[in-house]
Amino acid sequence: MKISELSRTTGVPVASIKYFRRQGLLPAGRATAATLAEYGEEHVQRLRLIKALTTLGGLSIAATRDVLAAVDRSDSADSTLKAISYALPVPVAQAPAGDEEREAEAEAAAAADVAELIAAMDWRVPSTSPHVHGLTTALRELRRLDADYRLDRLAVYAELAKAVARLDLERAAAFDDSPALAEQAVVVLALSGPLLELLRRLAQEDQVRRRSPEEDPDAG
Amino acid sequence: MKISELSRTTGVPVASIKYFRRQGLLPAGRATAATLAEYGEEHVQRLRLIKALTTLGGLSIAATRDVLAAVDRSDSADSTLKAISYALPVPVAQAPAGDEEREAEAEAAAAADVAELIAAMDWRVPSTSPHVHGLTTALRELRRLDADYRLDRLAVYAELAKAVARLDLERAAAFDDSPALAEQAVVVLALSGPLLELLRRLAQEDQVRRRSPEEDPDAG
DNA sequence: CCAACTCGATACTGTCACTATCCAGTACTG
DNA sequence: CAGTACTGGATAGTGACAGTATCGAGTTGG
Structure with missing residues (x-):
């Protein structure tokens, strides 16, 4: 060709x-x-x-290269999954601080809560994980907006996230030992997020419409 | 100031x-x-x-302007929620077709499945919704990659998405009649996605690590 | 009075993901 | 076997985006 x-x-x-x-x-x-x-x-x-x-997946060219490199380097199934998991970029860059002191305080509080959540969920992730850091940053920002993200509220979302992750891994693992493992695993691990987001948005739209007084049920 | x-x-x-x-x-x-x-x-x-x-939230400046405009225009709680829901950009742009004929076929099949899923979930959304279109496109792309997204598999994710959306709306509605409704609703509707994604990634990392042979439990 | 600050307009910068052009080297076509 | 179309590789250019910098005219606190 x-x-x-x-x-x-x-x-x-x-x-x-x-x-x-x-x-x-x-x-x-x-x-x-x-x-x-x-x-x-x-x-x-x-x-x-x-x-x-x-x-x-919304990945940049650079991120895509990293992910594909993990696919091509794939030796064992587990190491491939791990490599992909870390090659995927974490949303949430750092937000610049305004007020030095108060910032550090808020950051520490968020970090402590994230640690507590992880413990409660029995998630075995290193405290150095970029995902942990990302969640900490996100939580700090959300709280600055006076959004009520207490631990128990977060935990409900965490349970749902856990269920999704379990589904994903089941699917990724189904390809174990197959030569197509790496590619399929990438699809599952990288694209499950966007797919879920789309479904969530659809469900959200439904919820919003149900609250509205019945008007033009089929107009955008 | x-x-x-x-x-x-x-x-x-x-x-x-x-x-x-x-x-x-x-x-x-x-x-x-x-x-x-x-x-x-x-x-x-x-x-x-x-x-x-x-x-x-990862919104562009233009998308942020639209969302904030919906916040400022807010009259009733329901109309505000609706406006925000539609102001949020849908991920997934269109993918260009390769093969004219086969494309149209795949698109139609995906559209039919999405419609069936929506019916099964009893979601009341217009078929013209950008979310419906986005999901259809996503499904077509995923299937082209030989990912096994049959309806029953999708439905499981859809149920989880529904649970998340319900949680979100409960929180957004809690601010009903408060002058801060619009701002809080924006936070909930626009930032719940990224937060869930972060939690999902964390849960995913945990799942991946549990499958790995125990090695350096605290190294990146 | 004057250095430091302000507004608003305009111009510039850097990154990203392509897209276009150029070149020398094939490969079918008649 | 000339002519045209196509190729890989290199380099340069494009358009969108999200700021950042500079400028001129006006204002203000010390």
């Missing part, structure tokens, strides 16, 4: 395919001459995965 | 405050002279909200 065919079957412009190669997301084709290379089904599949991770 | 003070207490650079004003995210201060204006506590609060929506 020549690059133009690869482009046609995937719908990805030739220039973009070249770009993905330069960025290390896509392996080079098998060169048949100085200015000619042959692409195969694996390139088609990889392009689909790249598209799904970037558009659906 | 002068702009420099506003900047100091919120940690947002003066240039950025001016930028947010130009973009219509922040109301102007009360002008006391041709080149002087007075800012108040509401500006501090609004800046915090902007920061939370953009960094935590």
